[in-house]
Amino acid sequence: MKTRFLTLKPSKARIEVVEAGPLKSKGGNDLLYLHGAGGHMPADPLIAALATKYRVVAPLLPGYGQSTGEDGLRDMLDITLHTLDVLEALKLKKPIVVGHSMGGMIAAEMAAIAHTEIARLCLLAPAGLWLDDHPIADIFAKLPYELPGLLFHDAEAGQKLLASGGNMEDPEFLKQFLVMNARRLGMAGKILFPIPDRGLAQRLHRITAKTLIVWGREDVLIPPVYGDAFKKAISKSRLVRIAKAGHAVGQEKPAAVLKAIRDHF
């Protein structure tokens, strides 16, 4: 995996882009990956798995990692257009657009708004809908120790994936963690707080892309019933459920998700 930077005109947002995988000349097709509210995981297992077959390009949203420009993005339309601008600036060739959770919500919005530009779409446990009978847990009121159980079927293994090796007792590390958390979830809150619904339901029908929806059968953050709701609303879509996987389905079962993408596209 390597990192490069992209400066958008005219917003001047500086975007960190993680790239991995074979070059187009070596047979790798382009794949755009949009992360969830937690950002990339350390040595992200999903990016690593996808990179065995695709040229993965994974930009970080402003507020995440070293990407800047979050003050200029306030709502769903701002963030959707920003991400379309990033896609254009990356000059990818007919990429598969993959988004996880919050990234899936953004990817679905992009495909609904710019449906002539996005032909292949993969949504991994996307946010964006709300069913009164199946409320989504409030990630903004969770404490760090609660996250592994919320994101992973195997919380213990998930804990190891999430751990960044820091010590919360160390005031300097705590301050850095709080700043990082405030930037990331502060940004995510613009489209996910207090309820992760910004009207996507009334736009999903505009999506014309060939669409794959993937859900972990054990997802306790956004329950699998949401997969059925997305499938029903997007005409050319298929839903694949993955066993023994929680909300971070791609990080928990990278090989199974890669296979589902390969089979579908």
Next chain:
Amino acid sequence: MKFTWFHLMPWPHMPDDFRQKHRSVWVDLPSRMYDPELGHIAYHQYLDQLEYAESVGFDGIGVNEHHANAYGLMPSPNIMAATLTRRTSKAALVVLGNSIALYNPPIRVAEEFAMLDVLSGGRLIAGFPVGTSMDTNYAYGTIPALTREKYAEAHDLIRKAWAADEPFAFNGRYTKLRYVNCWPKPIQKPAPPIFIPGGGSVETYDFCIDNTYSYSYLSYSGYLRAKLLMEGYWKRVEERKVDQSPYRAGFAQVICVADTDAEAEKLYGPHVNYFYNRCLHVYPGFADAPGYRTVKTIQTGALSQFTAAAARDYPNMTWKDLLDGRYVVAGSPETVRQQMEELIKTLRVGNVFCLLHLGNMPNDKVRHSTRLFAEKVMPHLRNMWPEWNNHDDRFWMHPMHEPVPLRAAAE
């Protein structure tokens, strides 16, 4: 010095095992715990106490706004202040305040504060808090990272509405009004004095200095721990080259007065315990929504009052711990006087918000402590800022000279 008798109006009937049974006093505490008929008694007792505070000589009486909680039962402090306009005549009505980002449209605050100022004959002191994260973000759904921008816009609208004598259009990002036309208008011109409750956000220092607002630090951890934060404020005042009037700042302090130090522990110990262990029992996940505080503020190390409270070991703190650490100023009138003098000098404050009702303290004890403070402590603290003639017109109310005498219907 200006002393304001401040009421939080907590729910006084939380059970002894409250901490064990409930994770938070705020946001998700089931409202079945609230009994409206007991609430009726509590409200009237609390309002009586505020009226009593005026009668014994406090300069101001104070109320504030909170939501979805048992810590403070005033979703609308303006309703409480309205009742006080009818049964008081001298004290400033310190509404500290209205969380202006939560009103839709925020012109409502300009209108209601104007109503209160008119009703009270110009006795309103208006507070504009951002609101705690529990109130603003979790209970009222404001997006954390946009809260401060929304607040700033609401402030702009309210000040313009009070200043204007003709209708105008306001094209904000969060509020769009074709006709802003504030009826009624406040008696105090151009606006009632404005106090800003702050908790260490560096941006708030400048906001107060720029607008000649009084910075009010509402803390429950006492004046020793407040010193660093207030020094930061005064340093900023100095850097900005404005005068150092002590009335630019205020501080809230938990106070208990008895005839002797030993008597204070006996009378008030259980209620202080109720306050720190039940009223401040906030789930850390609700204390500080990510994005609510600016990165700059986090970097200066100022955490939420409630994050800090959650981290503190209140259940294991003894009466002595709370007194030694000056979380609570308690004891005989002489003990309290000495410590209040130290508080006022070290923090350099012209306003003190006295928290003399705590948790589940019964009415007779509240009045006892209040009367002792008013009669035996307050008179000795009146001349703390002689170089300012003990008053600063910019930061206190300007009542009408001859308000209409109030009559009860039966008279």
